[in-house]
Amino acid sequence: MSYDATRDRVEHYFDRTATKVWERLTSDAPVSRIRETVRKGRDQMRDKLLSALPADLNGVRVLDAGCGAGQMTYELACRGADVVAVDISPSLVKIAEERLPQGLQHKVTFASGDMLSSELGSFDHVIAMDSLIYYTEADIRTALATLGERTSGSVAFTVAPRTPLLMTMWYTGKAFPKSDRSPTMIPHGPSRLSKTVSDIGILNDLGRINSGFYISQALEFRP
Template sequence: MPKDSTSEIGTVAAETRSYADTRARVEDYFDRTATRVWERLTSDAPVSRIRETVRRGRDDMRSKMLSALPADLTGLRILDAGCGAGPTTIEMAQRGAEVVAVDISPSLVEIAQKRLPKALQNRVTFASGDMLSAHLGRFDHVIAMDSLIYYTGTDIRAALENLGARTSGSIVFTVAPRTPLLMGMWYAGKAFPRSDRSPTMIPHAPAKLRKTVADIGALRDLGRVNSGFYISQALEFRA
């Protein structure tokens, strides 16, 4: 086998391990550590001032991402990749979409199922597992809110290539923007790891990501939401 082929296989294997390792950490955090926190955060229950800024930020980001989709989603099949407790799933189903709602955390999927209004149940299919699984099928659009924020640029590229091959329209997703605050938190997290800490977000600059994915599709900046302790950047990818 030529040397360059061996190198390429090694690189692909390393990228696969990178994604799988991060996915395992995210699954452990959300399914075993943070389920109650996220259940409360995504409800109307009282929360601390800090978490209230996160709640407002997530609401604003959800609105921004959904505004990038057609107003009428009737008949469109949409993947809610990382559905969490299901607020985005509910809004898309209310707009007529056929939603496949998947999350790596079975506990959060169970919460989302319980919260789904009975009138919308025939429009939503729930699943727990890998949001990139080919078994989920093809889609008109994909929304991935804060579900790629823990991954490297290489892993994000692979995820977009995977989903882009099965999506006829847009993939709307978020990343942690490369701001001084988030970079400081990122370096602090690397220096002082804690076993009970959430997986570390990896900040990205949209311009650099655009170059990273240029050979597989086009990336558009949809804007940033900055609400206290919630900072997130919305992007749109089309293969």
């Protein structure tokens, strides 16, 4: 599946199918035990990716690529960053805008659309948490090359690691009718990805988060 086709499928899922579920998951509302593990895992991953950036982000322009309901956007703005928060889902961008405290609104520019769009401008850093997990190795390379051309610092992002559990879930998920499942995560190995992008930059391993049904690998790309 091409990048455009995957992007369109992700947009359809988050903007029309899973908006309410995602809104609840990213709030303080009670959720099931399974979704609670996902919520805790995402909180831990957010902290891990933020730890790769300077503590003081005043005067630093950061792209929150795939901002979702705005949790990362909020944290970046609190640390002083000038944030461009973009998501493929207009519904999630609206939620993120509504949740952002009024005192931080001057620090954030929201946009709905492709996170790779050149119209978003240039950045000191990019964070793409769980927004590249549905893409192929070739698409991730293209995304990093595209973002790297407009980023002076780092691109911190996540992938689904090639663990036995995730690989089993992936192969099982592929057996389901496409209309009955969300966009399928594509597992990747950091070592192989590192070789794939070696001619355009350096890939650093930031660590893995394992929290029940949330398993994600943090990586840092420096062009």
